[in-house]
Amino acid sequence: MSASAQIIEAAWLSRPSPEVAPDLLGCWVVRQLPNGQLVRGLIVETEAYAPDDPACHAYRRKTQRNAVMFGPPGFAYIYRIYGIYHCFNVVTDVDGRASAVLIRALALPGQPMRAAAGPGKLCLALELETSLSGIPLTAASELWLEHRLETEALDLIQTTRIGLSQGVEIPWRWYIKAHPAVSKF
DNA sequence: AGTGGGATCTGT
DNA sequence: CAGATCCCACTA
Secondary structure: OOOOOOEOOHHHHOOOHHHHHHHOOOOEEEEEOOOOOEEEEEEEEEEEEOOOOOOOOOOOOOOOOOHHHHOOOOEEEEEEEOOOEEEEEEEOOOOOOOOEEEEEEEEOOOOOOOOOEOHHHHHHHOOOOHHHOOOEOOOOOOEEEEOOOOOOOOOEEEEOOOOOOOOOOOOOEEEEOOOOOOOOO
């Protein structure tokens, strides 16, 4: 066995999303596709959504769509957007505090850099759709997270989020500096 | 029951 | 910068 990857546990995600979002950079999303193929993606861009955040889907009230955000950390929150794409979030913080981290961009080893650059495109690449919303992010699942292998500090940029009409001024987007897969805005 | 718009992306 | 295209959340 080579140095085995450490799976990210729910306890590690049980913090406010603005703390978890930068910590997820450099970590891995691992997806077992329906055909059995394993796809690994390096997280290079994230956004945090939290209670009292007008841009958060859970800002107003609990609904069927956002219910998983209100639950315990370590679950997938996946929703359809603009009728065509999906967005993948990692539910964070303690049970009852509706918050999540949106995974905005991945780098897929061996694939074009733009293949998973953007929340809609990464869901296409990993074949993530709404039926997977609410599944636990564990190795027994078809979707999980792994810690960074390297221990050197990453060069991170913190700035405002993208595509919102509310909460535009909250600086809760993070990305790996100069990474070619981050959103160009 | 009807409707406006959204945490997007592509091509013009 | 318009268009694709669906589901949700809000109004009535």
